[in-house]
Amino acid sequence: MxxxxxxxxxxxxxxxxxxxxxxxxxxxxxxxxxxxxxxxxxxxxxxxxxxxxxxxxxxxxxxxxxxxxxxxxxxxxxxxxxxxxxxxxxxxxxxxxxxxxxxxxxxxxxxxxxxxxxxxxxxxxxxxxxxxxxxxxxxxxxxxxxxxxxxxxxTDPAPVAPGSAPPHIVAVAALLPNKDQLLTVAALARLQDLTWTASLVGTDAADPAYAAQVRAAIASYGMEDRVRVTGQLAGTALADEWNRTDLSLLVSRAEAFGLVVTESLARGIPVIVREGTGAVDALGLACRLVGRPAGALDGERGGERDGGSYAVPGAAVGLAGPGDSGHEDSRAGVLAAVIRQWLLDGTLRAGWRAAALSAREQLPxxxxxxxxxxxxxxxxxxxxxxxxxxxxxxxxxx
Missing domain, CATH: 3.40.50.2000 (Glycogen Phosphorylase B;)
Known part of the structure; x- marks a missing residue:
């Protein structure tokens, strides 16, 4: 047939x-x-x-x-x-x-x-x-x-990403309003007192006007040296970007699943996703594969398993609410607070990394x-x- x-x-x-x-x-x-x-x-x-x-x-x-x-x-x-x-x-x-x-x-x-x-x-x-x-x-x-x-x-098998010093953050998605790179940029702007770098990896041709807004926002915050807009990458260039990554973001307003979540976990990279989207399914799948409770997606060290503590491979962050500028400012603050905790709390960072490494070998x-x-x-x-x-x-x- x-x-x-x-x-x-x-x-x-x-x-x-x-x-x-x-x-x-x-x-x-x-x-x-x-x-x-x-x-x-x-x-x-x-x-x-x-x-x-x-x-x-x-x-x-x-x-x-x-x-x-x-x-x-x-x-x-x-x-x-x-x-x-x-x-x-x-x-x-x-x-x-x-x-x-x-x-x-x-x-x-x-x-x-x-x-x-x-x-x-x-x-x-x-x-x-x-x-x-x-x-x-x-x-x-x-x-x-x-x-x-x-x-x-x-998910395709992938080598473990060694990461970078200082930590490197990526958001892999086409530059589109639904993917909400403007929110990511606004959150990163609140973290300029800390040391990190970031890349927005994805085509800027799908919505050129939105891509221009993203670039303008980066410039307005004076972050051109810290946040890079790469365009769509493939082959060695994409592999190099993944290899230097320590944290992945997918904060889309709507997402059915979010392939980038499992692509990140396949490399041992933890992920922050937006609560209430299908990306939580992808993060939750990883939790279930390694025997963690599906509801433990709050980014905290989640409980006991086999006598030891465990962590989920990232966090689902509540970013719901109307789209006016006041709420956007609040959402940026919430996302920035989670990233700040990850940057400053070495135990949390190690827990997310360990959970991502546990999941990577078992992804379908x-x-x-x-x-x-x-x-x-x-x-x-x-x-x-x-x-x-x-x-x-x-x-x-x-």
């Missing part, structure tokens, strides 16, 4: 969704599944009528006669559509379902801009696969879809993600031996 995987052509930067899609494709092919990847043109989820009609053709929605697929799509083909596309073209998924096509939606994160289209698309799909438990919970809460399945992202790989997805889709694959515990098992612990 072949798989046709429709992905958005307009997301060109190194996003979590793009990484997941690419690694899932690679993993399915390794398992012997025939996967055809089609990058669908359009400004998804805001597309034109022409782009939506072309999508309908790819879905087999416009076949001749009732229930007849188009010539290059068979009823044995499983079509998997990225949720960014699906929420912008619900009618096309509905027509495809009426034509007898077997279409699944891969939902990376909820769509705040297209909630109605998202609900229609998910209900029209043959099934929904979510890449985090938070996305599945949102589908249930907003659209009444209790049958959503979860296939957690995998992308092979687990691929096997979970093909089992959900019912796709036959060749025999694979010595497979690690699947993401499905981890999803059950969410």
């Amino acid at each position: 072949p798989v046709r995987f429709l992905v958005p052509a307009n997301i060109r930067h190194n996003s979590g969704g793009n990484v997941y899609n690419a690694r899932l494709t690679q993993g399915l092919r390794t398992l012997g599944v025939a996967v055809e990847v089609l990058a669908v043109d359009g400004s998804w989820p805001d597309s034109s009528a022409r782009e939506r009609r072309r999508l309908g053709g790819l879905l087999g929605a416009w076949g001749p006669g009732t229930g007849q697929p188009r010539s290059d799509t068979t009823l044995e083909t499983v079509t998997l559509v990225d949720g960014l596309i699906a929420c912008g073209a619900p009618a096309e998924l509905e027509y495809a379902a009426a034509a007898g096509q077997h279409t699944w939606v891969l939902q990376h994160m909820p769509s705040p801009s297209h909630p109605d289209g998202e609900g229609r698309a998910l209900r029209a799909a043959a099934g929904v696969i979510c890449t985090s438990s938070s996305a599945a919970a949102s589908a249930t809460e907003k659209h009444g879809l209790p049958a959503s399945r979860v296939a957690l992202p995998g 790989g992308w092979d687990c993600t691929a096997r979970n997805v093909f089992e959900i889709l019912g796709v036959p694959a060749k025999e694979v031996h010595a497979v690690a515990p699947t993401a499905a098992g981890n999803a059950g612990a969410q």
Whole structure:
């Protein structure tokens, strides 16, 4: 049973969704599944009528006669559509379902801009696969879809980061308002009495106006020599940045999972995330993998295990509230206080580091993600031996 995987052509930067899609494709092919990847043109989820009609053709929605697929799509083909596309073209998924096509939606994160289209698309799909438990919970809460399945992202093995002196802090994410680099810069500005360096690693081309605001904020605080905006990095340059890192930040306003959390932990780097986002799932997964209680995400030394004290590999920081400037100032102060504690408290810093090192060897790989997805889709694959515990098992612990 072949798989046709429709992905958005307009997301060109190194996003979590793009990484997941690419690694899932690679993993399915390794398992012997025939996967055809089609990058669908359009400004998804805001597309034109022409782009939506072309999508309908790819879905087999416009076949001749009732229930007849188009010539290059068979009823044995499983079509998997990225949720960014699906929420912008619900009618096309509905027509495809009426034509007898077997279409699944891969939902990376909820769509705040297209909630109605998202609900229609998910209900029209043959099934929904979510890449985090938070996305599945949102589908249930907003659209009444209790049958959503979860296939957690995998993590590539990575060498332990030796870190730096003075400590080096990174925020790895595209420069976008949702990723809230302005909050990170404002928090770091409150720590200029301490010794540290920082990098904002991610494309500055996705939203040039916001990237300009971030650079202007760094300059206004006089931190050009301490906070570097690197742009998107890859290869040796990215590896070098990770190697010098001691602490990772992901303070997105909304996050379905946050691949950078597990990418950091794979290198033994602890992470600070924003409470109430899916990034807490990623940090909580690491806690459960090493036998720590899932609720112990407050950044404190958390209790006793085997007669000794333990720490979680970072902290989930409460940064909720309206977006006016007064609240933004308060949030920056809260985040700065947590980073300050990490910088000054050697015992806390060592505890976070030890917990991250404990988790890194047990993080599930992308092979687990691929096997979970093909089992959900019912796709036959060749025999694979010595497979690690699947993401499905981890999803059950969410």
